[in-house]
Amino acid sequence: MTISRAHTALRSVSLALGAILLLSGLTSCRDRAGRPQAEPGAAAQHPNILLLTIDTLRADHMSAWGYSRSTTPVLDGLAAEGVRFAFAQAQRPKTGPSFTSIFTSGYCADHGVRRIGQPASCSMRFLAEEMHDLGYQTLAVVSNAALAREFYFDQGFDSYIETWKVAPKKDGLDPTGAEAVTDLATAVVEKMTTDKPFFLWVHYVDPHAPYSPPAPFRDLYQGDAHSGPSVEVPVARRAARQSFGGIGTREVLDGRRDLPFYVARYDAEIRYADQQIERLLDELRRRGFYDQMVTVMTADHGESLGEHNYWFDHGMFGFQTCLHVPLVVRFPGVATPRVDAAPVELVDLAPTLLDLAGRRLRDHTWMRGRSLVARLRGELAGARDVAFAEAGYSSRPDWIRVATDGRFTLHHLFERADRRRVAHADVPWALFDLSEDPGETVNVADRNPEVLAHLRTLLEGWESEAPLPMDRDRADCGARAVESGTEQQLRTLGYL
Numbered sequence: 001m002t003i004s005r006a007h008t009a010l011r012s013v014s015l016a017l018g019a020i021l022l023l024s025g026l027t028s029c030r031d032r033a034g035r036p037q038a039e040p041g042a043a044a045q046h047p048n049i050l051l052l053t054i055d056t057l058r059a060d061h062m063s064a065w066g067y068s069r070s071t072t073p074v075l076d077g078l079a080a081e082g083v084r085f086a087f088a089q090a091q092r093p094k095t096g097p098s099f100t101s102i103f104t105s106g107y108c109a110d111h112g113v114r115r116i117g118q119p120a121s122c123s124m125r126f127l128a129e130e131m132h133d134l135g136y137q138t139l140a141v142v143s144n145a146a147l148a149r150e151f152y153f154d155q156g157f158d159s160y161i162e163t164w165k166v167a168p169k170k171d172g173l174d175p176t177g178a179e180a181v182t183d184l185a186t187a188v189v190e191k192m193t194t195d196k197p198f199f200l201w202v203h204y205v206d207p208h209a210p211y212s213p214p215a216p217f218r219d220l221y222q223g224d225a226h227s228g229p230s231v232e233v234p235v236a237r238r239a240a241r242q243s244f245g246g247i248g249t250r251e252v253l254d255g256r257r258d259l260p261f262y263v264a265r266y267d268a269e270i271r272y273a274d275q276q277i278e279r280l281l282d283e284l285r286r287r288g289f290y291d292q293m294v295t296v297m298t299a300d301h302g303e304s305l306g307e308h309n310y311w312f313d314h315g316m317f318g319f320q321t322c323l324h325v326p327l328v329v330r331f332p333g334v335a336t337p338r339v340d341a342a343p344v345e346l347v348d349l350a351p352t353l354l355d356l357a358g359r360r361l362r363d364h365t366w367m368r369g370r371s372l373v374a375r376l377r378g379e380l381a382g383a384r385d386v387a388f389a390e391a392g393y394s395s396r397p398d399w400i401r402v403a404t405d406g407r408f409t410l411h412h413l414f415e416r417a418d419r420r421r422v423a424h425a426d427v428p429w430a431l432f433d434l435s436e437d438p439g440e441t442v443n444v445a446d447r448n449p450e451v452l453a454h455l456r457t458l459l460e461g462w463e464s465e466a467p468l469p470m471d472r473d474r475a476d477c478g479a480r481a482v483e484s485g486t487e488q489q490l491r492t493l494g495y496l
């Protein structure tokens, strides 16, 4: 190589390096004395990010969503200071599949994860890996054993704390309860370095069955003015566990069989998680992070509280009880506080966070998702007209698929049993009008042929899309042995 060519090559390397540094916001300004100073706006280019997720939290049981009980005063405050996406949809109402969609921004048809205990896809990039590559320290505290590292949900995390494996054995302290989660997450925040931005994921499992919040919360709502009408919960005679048609003998709590008792307990779990989240936010405030950081709050799916004869479980159907989840993004200076009612899918979360973290995205999309950053600023451009999801037990050969535009929900039913239970007739399509029937009980397909035809075309288009190509450079997940503690926790949650 001649000197001049070497010089040109060096120059282009240094230009490229400069461009990379500029893009990644790692350049630093210097004051007159030449001392390095934080560049104005540098924090905004790589903001700290907290992803708060609450298992099994129905949007309509949060006071911010209009619920009559004050279940979420802390999260309501968060919602008031950020953008509340009023109509967010999970992609499949089960923990493992839903989180795989959140982290890969792929649909179940892309990543193939449809049941608990199935390893998350290793041949797709996870959000935490992307964050890591952007220079973030990636940290997680999770309390649902369905998210154990045995199932590869730790991909991309520098530190992955599974509360049931490490929480101290203290009298009365549930190792998966919100108090233990906040204790461990707070310890992570205390030890965090400030030389790198952080991506911290904290997952609370409390509203998941069994509904057993600690003492001060246990009877908080029992018999209050908001208790619904007394409905008897059917109890199976022989099955220890059951969810369709009634609950199993082992799932009866305190010998009670009345629905308002169980709903009050479920709500109390939410209130308990909300109170513990305040401790975590206080620690972030104390360390001076809170007002410059991105805080996202959502849930992996909701819960059926007896609607459609489906009791205290999620996954079997694609009704809004299980698909409609809360979503809030707080980012002072960027997210203008407001309510955004257009449909959002949880696959939109990863591109949104990557966009905020300074990753260059083509057309503001990544995998299946669309960045919500323009919507955080109050622009509706690029909003989805329709959100898609699937549901159904993994033993079935085909899944229920759902499309919703925010007012109507269309369910595509393949199995005769599903048709009977959802459409109340042997027909493949059930259309519900949420504006007059939020409980999705009356099939109005015949009365709305144009809506049916429109949503059907979109849903069939979605169903026939080819899966995203897998990353060929990545190996398949090998089997990781499941630890006995994880197995025990899965049993407690009713998965085994």
Ligand SMILES: [Zn+2]
Residues within 6 Å of the ligand: 055, 056, 094, 095, 096, 300, 301
């Ligand atoms: Zn879950």
